[in-house]
Amino acid sequence: MKLAGKVAIITGAGRGIGQAIALKLASEGAHIVVNDLDAAPAQETVAAIEASGGKAVAVSGSVADRDFPERFVRTAVDSFGGLDIIINNAGFTWDNVIQKMTDEQWDAIMDVHLKAPFRILRAASEVIRANAKREAEAGTPVYRKVVNISSVSGTNGNPGQANYSSAKAGIIGLTKAMAKEWGRYKVTVNAVAFGVIETRLTSAPAHGGATIDIEGRHIPVGLNPEAFKKLEAIIPLGRPGTVEEAAGAVYLFCIPESNYITGEVVTCGGGYKMA
Numbered sequence: 001m002k003l004a005g006k007v008a009i010i011t012g013a014g015r016g017i018g019q020a021i022a023l024k025l026a027s028e029g030a031h032i033v034v035n036d037l038d039a040a041p042a043q044e045t046v047a048a049i050e051a052s053g054g055k056a057v058a059v060s061g062s063v064a065d066r067d068f069p070e071r072f073v074r075t076a077v078d079s080f081g082g083l084d085i086i087i088n089n090a091g092f093t094w095d096n097v098i099q100k101m102t103d104e105q106w107d108a109i110m111d112v113h114l115k116a117p118f119r120i121l122r123a124a125s126e127v128i129r130a131n132a133k134r135e136a137e138a139g140t141p142v143y144r145k146v147v148n149i150s151s152v153s154g155t156n157g158n159p160g161q162a163n164y165s166s167a168k169a170g171i172i173g174l175t176k177a178m179a180k181e182w183g184r185y186k187v188t189v190n191a192v193a194f195g196v197i198e199t200r201l202t203s204a205p206a207h208g209g210a211t212i213d214i215e216g217r218h219i220p221v222g223l224n225p226e227a228f229k230k231l232e233a234i235i236p237l238g239r240p241g242t243v244e245e246a247a248g249a250v251y252l253f254c255i256p257e258s259n260y261i262t263g264e265v266v267t268c269g270g271g272y273k274m275a
């Protein structure tokens with residue numbers, strides 16, 4: 001197992017891509033701290049990992065809460081004795097054209113997609129720096145991994161998503177800055193920009209009444225079926241990706257074979273980059 005004994009914290013891991021990442025890393029021996037906004041999905045992921053013989057604990061709550069980052073990092077250290085992998089995955093979309101987009105829509109997306117990853121990395125810095133110093137003095141360097149989730153909306157922009165595109169572009173900037181800042185601690189920091197992946201946010205038809213509940217806000221989700229067909233037609237592989245394929249892209253940045261790759265952005269989109 002390539003990740004045996006490694007400790008990973010993953011936001012938004014109760015469903016969809018985040019859950020698939022948690023299951024993939026756990027299958028390779030990592031101990032997982034599972035976050036989700038809601039307690040039940042987080043516990044479901046923990047149960048699935050434990051049923052497969054792995055180890056996991058849940059930390060439910062919003063990544064945007066003031067005390068969340070410290071609580072998240074502390075749980076990893078207290079439960080499993082360390083911290084090796086950070087996956088900033090939690091997120092949602094709240095779309096509108098700019099003349100109709102409210103400050104609330106803008107702030108909510110920025111808080112979850114950009115501010116929360118920044119605060120989680122800041123909270124983890126003391127643990128990472130202390131461990132790196134101890135390992136360097138002992139002559140036993142350990143590589144740690146950060147994988148931030150971006151999107152083709154962030155690399156290329158997308159109409160109706162000024163908030164989301166800006167946040168996902170921002171996470172790429174954060175990735176590149178932290179790759180340079182944390183390289184001396186043997187931490188690689190990379191990003192995966194997803195194209196169209198089938199999740200609850202994309203599988204429902206637009207205007208079909210499907211919503212997600214984000215802290216009391218009922219936010220519409222889904223894609224227009226006709227637009228989705230057109231989108232499939234311009235994806236070179238001819239289909240959306242699965243959550244397992246999305247998790248595979250993240251996994252590549254977590255294994256030892258990627259120890260000399262940092263500050264990079266890989267698009268997982270079947271060849272589609274929204275150019």
